[in-house]
Amino acid sequence: MLAPQLITKLDQRLAKLLEDCSVINAAVVTTADGHMCAMRQGNQDYPLERLATMGSTLMSLGDTITAELKMGTCDNIISENKQGIVAFMHINNNLVLVTLTVQKNALGMLLSHSRRCAEEMAQFV
Amino acid sequence: MDYQITTRALDKTNNVFFKSMLQLIQNQLTQKWSYEESAHIILVDLEQPDGIEFWISKPRDVFLIAYARQNFYHAEWFLQKPLRIQPLLQLLNSLAMLQPAQLLINSPPITANQCPPPPKPSSVASVPAAALPSVPSLFSKAMSGTSEGKNKYCLDNKLEYFEPSIYLLGLLQESLVAARPRRFSCLGSAPLYILPYENRCFSAVTKMQQLDSLQENLYSSYAKNIKVVNLTPEELLAEVQKNALRAYPMDTALWLATLRCSHGRLILGQAPDSVIRLKYWPNFVVLPHDTVHVGLAAFMLKNTANLITIAQKTHTTLETVVDFFNSCKMIELTIEEPASESRLVDKKIAEPKRRTLKDILNRLLR
């Protein structure tokens, strides 16, 4: 598991992500094997622990698919839904960032803020 | 061409009967056959210790025909007991179609009672036993469904029962009761070591599932042909270590010794009309088995029935069911119920599904 200091830093960065981009309703950092490291959400009550585990599953499937198709590494997986969007992306080999928005037209914002967040996290983990 | 034939280990009655029958069928044979005290072609009774010993020793320059109720030595040439005209006729006429070299006609004759010289494959015939006429089995009467035969097989004649004490199985049982570590060996087979208090046995055989015919000898032999040596546990374990022997559960040896010797005969003391089910699944990973045994296990766990019903419902020969039952009983997997407890569960599987399952099995077994 990650060191407590590191978890604190991840948590702070998630808080900043939600501040910087108001369309993001929740964000989670999970290990590649499905343990939640940090989470933030607005007023909603999403089952983020479950989302963390599913995030690891989906990211792993994404990696498996891209490897099978010889398409390099899987950058992110987007789930566009009737009531929102969920994005999954690697922070590094061991960590995954999952973010979500309930606004169906905010895919660009969700992806760009999440990507920047993931890259910054990769710097300090 | 004139052919001579002799017999080995047939009892007096059988021998007289054989000679008379040979005379009787003479005018129906394509070649002249005569019985001689000494001949290259030998009919060997594989239900007699002498006959088995002779067979296992693989004597040179003779042509052997197995004579037994079942072809459990997988002999290429086999005559099924009891002696009957048609099978004998077809056997001799088939033999007469072989090349003389295949029958070793030009070699000097051997007396069947001579002590045979050491190994050389005995099988020189080119026509498999399967090509010979199939003779109804001992149990076919019972399977035919006559009210008299339905549950009445191998009842009256003690010889029709499987008597463990005259085989390796009896030796194993006795050793377990006496709690004696022992080594059992038989000509050509890897010895079997047993360590009763650990409930384990040891053998150089790496895959009990795939014993060759030589290794099978030990498990199908009569007790009198098996050399038994008492060992201390230390001596036994030293031999295990020295020869890098593989450990098996004791059940493996008991199971194998039963399966290879029972030859479709119900184990002595077992009522033939008992209603039976299995307590547990046999651990097939360590119990050598055929495909059919897995199906039997599945059926006997779900259903409680007598052996004939089991054979009928699983489309398996009664001999196979009896052998499987004996083996399960030997490792205490069976439960006997009163006849009133007989219970058959309906199968509810659709035909296409059954076909797919069968195809999967065939693919796996390839």
Added chain:
Amino acid sequence: MEKIIFTGPMGAGKTTAIASISEIPPISTEVRCSDEALARKETTTVAMDYGYFNLDDGIRIHLYGTPGQERFNYMWNILSAGGIGLILLIDNANTSPLDDMIFYLDAFHEFIEATGVVIGVTRMDMNRQLLLDDYRNKLLERGQIFPVFEVDARQSNDVKILVHALLAILQD
């Protein structure tokens, strides 16, 4: 689509068992363990393992392995839907393998009711405290008689015996 499901706790040998009978190198979603499980196993399956073999008539039999840990249980239903039966592998060297067995039998209860299950106990050589009889007795306490075998998931023959027994119970 015909598929056989392999399940059981982490480290019981699901991935290995599939590999031993699959015609292709199995597709695996293994990632590095980040928790105390790392002490027992370097990687773990987080989505599924997948392999297959083909029948002569071209029908493909799919082999799916579930993730072992309970937190991935959403995958269990997804993967087992439409399966023809379950092969449950239990690691005898785990802390409480009998509890593991019960846990998975309960978790897959409905699927087992509708199809069938065969239990393979692995790593028996690592722990002689529990014997097959203990597993059978535990099942009997629950009124269940399922095939239980001691297996080495690396041995294709052992895995074939599991599948064979599964097919046998499905036919009867």
